[in-house]
Structure formats: structure tokens, C-alpha cells
Amino acid sequence: MGRRWAREIALQVLFxxxxxxxxxxxxxxxxxxEHTVPxxxxxxxxSLVKGTLEHLFEIDDYIERYAIEWDLSRMANVDRNILRMGLYEMLYCQGTPLNVAINEALELAKTFSHEEAPRFINGILGKIAEEMNRDPGNTI
Structure with a gap:
């Protein structure tokens, strides 16, 4: 019962x-x-569900700024929620390295979304990670 499985359950709730x-x-x-979770x-x-929902407005603002030519409401629901949870981890979970948060989001996309979703999600989260790496003391 690893963290990837935990992220899958959190994604189901957010969805x-x-x-x-x-x-x-x-x-x-x-x-x-239902899943008899330890x-x-x-x-x-x-923590993933609560944190993502508590920071939803800020997270959605990031997505809207970085998802050029993509309106948040037009995104596939699963992609939108994978982005939200991945961004929550990137922005607010200091214990999760950026590359791990992005990789986990991509794995969720491969499992739960369409063929192009990992590339789409990687593009948005990757842009945000670049900004965060340029100015580590500032959350974009």
C-alpha cells in the first residue's frame, strides 16, 4: 500500500x-x-484531499496561467484533478520533491486518462517546476 495507491484514492475523491x-x-x-487502508x-x-481542496483557488489560478489556450472548465475532469493534486504536492508539500510530484501525476494520467494526457500534464507541471527552480524562495 504505497503512496502511488494513496494518490489514486485521493484522485478518486477529488474527481x-x-x-x-x-x-x-x-x-x-x-x-x-472500501479499500481497507492502513x-x-x-x-x-x-492530507492530499484536504490540502488540494483548501488551496483549490490558488491551484486553479496556476493552472489557468500555465495552461495556455486551455480553459480550466474545458479540460477533461480527470486531467484537471491530476493537475490539481500534482500542483498541491509541488507547491505545498515540502517533503515531496518536484520531480516526484510530476512523475506521480504522469503515472496517474497514464492509468486514468487518455493517451495524450501525460504529455499535456507534463507540459503544465514542467513549466511551473521551471519557474519554481529559477526562484526557489518564491512560489511563483
Whole structure:
């Protein structure tokens, strides 16, 4: 039960919240029970969901600025939520290196989205990572 699996569950919650306006913590509790998640993994999943939702407006602002010619509402729901969670990790989780956050987002895209999604997601997250690396003391 690694972190990749935890990210998959967190993505499912974020997707439900985005698509059908599900109550996040009810969806989260249901999936945690459904998958019999160990306590340490559940803590990580909860932090991803809670953090992504708490910072949603800032995260969406980043996506809109870097997803040139792509309106957030026109993106595939799964891609939008992979970007959101990946950006949350990049911007707010100091324990997750940028390259790991990006790689994990790409793996989610390969599993849950269409063939072009990894390239699309890598382009946006990669641009943001470049900006962050240029000025490490500043979150873009």
C-alpha cells in the first residue's frame, strides 16, 4: 500500500467532488473503508484531499496561467484533478520533491486518462517546476 495507491484514492475523491459535487469527506471515508487502508496511508490520502481542496483557488489560478489556450472548465475532469493534486504536492508539500510530484501525476494520467494526457500534464507541471527552480524562495 504505497503512496502511488494513496494518490489514486485521493484522485478518486477529488474527481467525485469535481464531477458530482460530492461531499469530500463522505466520499473519502467511503473509499477508505472500501479499500481497507492502513492508518499511515489514510493520513497521507486525507492530507492530499484536504490540502488540494483548501488551496483549490490558488491551484486553479496556476493552472489557468500555465495552461495556455486551455480553459480550466474545458479540460477533461480527470486531467484537471491530476493537475490539481500534482500542483498541491509541488507547491505545498515540502517533503515531496518536484520531480516526484510530476512523475506521480504522469503515472496517474497514464492509468486514468487518455493517451495524450501525460504529455499535456507534463507540459503544465514542467513549466511551473521551471519557474519554481529559477526562484526557489518564491512560489511563483
Amino acid at each position: 467525485q467532488v469535481d464531477l458530482v459535487d460530492a461531499e469530500p469527506y463522505s466520499a473519502l471515508d467511503y473509499l477508505l473503508k 492508518d499511515d496511508t489514510a493520513v497521507f490520502i486525507r
